[in-house]
Amino acid sequence: MIEFAALTYGVLASFVLSSAGRNRAAKRPHPPVLRHIGYVLCGMSAGTCAILTGVAVNHLLH
Structure with missing residues (x-):
C-alpha cells in the first residue's frame, strides 16, 4: 500500500x-486546480515531515 501511495505522490x-x-516558460497563469493540487502536495510533505520528526524524537527519548 505504501508503494502505491509513493508512486501516486511522485506522479502528481x-x-x-x-x-x-x-x-x-509560456508566461501563462497557472490554473486554479494546479495550484490547489500543489498546495495539497506541499501540505502532505510538511505533515509527513512533522510526523516522522515526532517518531524520531520519540524513539530517541525512549
Whole structure:
C-alpha cells in the first residue's frame, strides 16, 4: 500500500512541477486546480515531515 501511495505522490508531484514550469516558460497563469493540487502536495510533505520528526524524537527519548 505504501508503494502505491509513493508512486501516486511522485506522479502528481512530477505533473504539477512540469506543468508549472511549462506555464512559467509560456508566461501563462497557472490554473486554479494546479495550484490547489500543489498546495495539497506541499501540505502532505510538511505533515509527513512533522510526523516522522515526532517518531524520531520519540524513539530517541525512549
